[in-house]
Amino acid sequence: MICRLCGSAELESVVDLGATPPCERFLAAGQLDEPEPTYPLHLRVCRSCLLAQIPPLITPEDTFTEYAYFSSFSTSWVEHARKFVDQAVAKTNPEFVVEVASNDGYLLQHVVAKGIRCLGIEPSVNVGASAREKGVPTQTAFLSKETGASVRAEHGPADLVVANNVYAHIPDIQGFTAGLRELVKDDGWVSIEVQHMLSLVQYNQYDTIYHEHFQYYTVASAQRALASNGLHVVDVELLPTHGGSIRIWARPVESEPSKAVGFVLEEERKAGLHDMSGYQDFARHVDEVRQNLLRFLLGAAATGKRVVGYGAPGKGNTLLNHCGIRPDILPYTVDRNPYKHGKFTPGTRIPIHAPERIAEDKPDYVLVLPWNLRTELTEQLSYVGEWGGRLVFPIPTLEEVRP
Structure with missing residues (x-):
């Protein structure tokens, strides 16, 4: 891999998230039995110009x-x-x-x-x-x-x-x-x-x-x-x-x-971001996020608690794929965008429904995947508290919130 800014070949690994499908390539029901291409998701930093980057394995035209x-x-x-x-x-x-x-x-x-x-x-x-x-x-x-x-x-x-x-x-x-x-x-x-x-x-x-x-x-x-x-x-x-x-x-x-x-x-x-020192512990912190989320989801399943998702953003698909989350522990997620309704998340094959599904099912927990919209979504999902449900934010550390 060559740095796309300065051309240097001296790139150092920061975190390797394995191989995943493109995060916005949602699947229709008819595609669930078809093969799905995946691409490495490996973040590196150029030692020369310090640009953090992943390999350009797909083109903007593809996305x-x-x-x-x-x-x-x-x-x-x-x-x-x-x-x-x-x-x-x-x-x-x-x-x-x-x-x-x-x-x-x-x-x-x-x-x-x-x-x-x-x-x-x-x-x-x-x-x-x-x-x-x-x-x-x-x-x-x-x-x-x-x-x-x-x-x-x-x-x-x-x-x-x-x-x-x-x-x-x-x-x-x-x-x-x-x-x-x-x-x-x-x-x-x-x-x-x-x-x-x-x-x-x-x-x-x-x-x-x-x-x-x-x-x-x-x-x-x-x-x-x-x-x-x-x-x-x-x-x-x-x-x-x-x-x-x-x-x-x-x-x-x-x-x-x-x-x-x-x-x-x-x-x-x-x-430490103007040299390599600030990146040294990042991979360890990534592992902690995954372990905490899986521990929570598996614990909820073992005790009969139901967890569903809110949102189907690109970032959510990175998280779901890296953690290996499937419909057995997250049966579905919802999204406000009708374009995604009836489709399935790439890689993890989790069905996407309209937001009204949450009020119909009254789950114990709602895993908020677009955590960056926390203030907006905590307000939108305030009704979850009516039946004692809780919101779960996975990043920066796992947190349960009663709306």
Whole structure:
């Protein structure tokens, strides 16, 4: 394996999660007797540039041409996007906004509402169609240098380019970053949100390692990646989203970084993420998460308690596959996205139902797989407490909560 950022062959293993199917490749009932391909899920860190990465064994085209994730099904995520738009418009005063990986228009709908010209670039045909139904102009494409140049030629350069939760999803870092540079004005802004490697390591968030995520960033490694194509990090914000993310502000014009950039870089250094020391115990902590969850599920089954799941996110499928959880101890999970109803989780073959199933069955425990939406889902699932049920959050450590 060669580092996709700097080309070094010196990559060191952090955690090996075995082989799993792609996390968003849900199965229809007719596919349950068919073979299912799996791919290694092995996180390594480059000793030269310290980019954390997995092998690029599947392509974005395999995952994102037809996609099961619609951002708007998370109420808190839509609200997060609305607040970001308010802040970004005040910060950059844009006349033209482009969002890369714009999904179903969850963010740009707020830009449209402000009367600001905008364009979404979304590779998934089905998801982009949903955005257009909301009145969000959307082009179906993957971002590359050529795509960026084409959009710029047709629509003009953007004052603000947004790339939220996509910078980890592309194996061609150089080509994607070149595309960002093509899109943005020479004095414009690029805003990137991505999960922070610091949070992933500190809080055992290993379930966010899956084949859609080709790399995992510190601010230090993001600086190197952006600088490779003329974008300079000028500010950073720490966000609670996805268990701990960073919002990076970059510009083509080099300027003195804010104090926040220096602060986060120092926090990363103290955690040992600017060398290899901070990764040494991660695999052991991953094993502890698996053992605790299996101990709980097997104990519940032995005492006649029923556990069902809530959510069918990509991260949940990493967790279910790594722990070897099957329908005998988790008979089903539910999800708000109708696209997933009647389908089965990849690898583990757990059926997915509509959320109403929980109230009908009144289980003893609900295992919350999208734990990063804890506040939102604790409120949504408050009715579980009516029959004495409890919510179970598996990460960072197993916790039972009476809603």
